[in-house]
Amino acid sequence: MEVTDVRLRTVKSDSRMKAISSITLDDEFVIHDIRVIDGNNGLFVAMPSKRTPDGEFRDIAHPINSNMRAKIQDAVLAKYESVLKQAEKYEEASVS
Numbered sequence: 001m002e003v004t005d006v007r008l009r010t011v012k013s014d015s016r017m018k019a020i021s022s023i024t025l026d027d028e029f030v031i032h033d034i035r036v037i038d039g040n041n042g043l044f045v046a047m048p049s050k051r052t053p054d055g056e057f058r059d060i061a062h063p064i065n066s067n068m069r070a071k072i073q074d075a076v077l078a079k080y081e082s083v084l085k086q087a088e089k090y091e092e093a094s095v096s
Contacts, residue, residue: 001025001068003075008083021076031061036080045073
């Protein structure tokens with residue numbers, strides 16, 4: 001299974017959440033609300049989750065092996081870096 005598309009929008013706030021993403025797997029299945037989080041050890045991807053009645057958070061969808069988790073994280077973080085670089089270029093061009 002491959003990540004065939006990543007859509008991402010950055011979040012403008014002081015929170016640790018930096019972006020929200022949707023991924024497409026094999027051009028057949030979409031997962032929405034994947035978050036890019038700035039954690040204590042750098043950026044990581046958090047899968048969509050919901051709060052249970054007892055206050056716990058449970059993943060709605062998640063990879064079941066480390067290989068797929070790495071594919072998802074690498075694709076989402078690469079897109080995030082690309083969006084940041086594009087924004088920097090736009091800001092530089094508007095200042096010039």
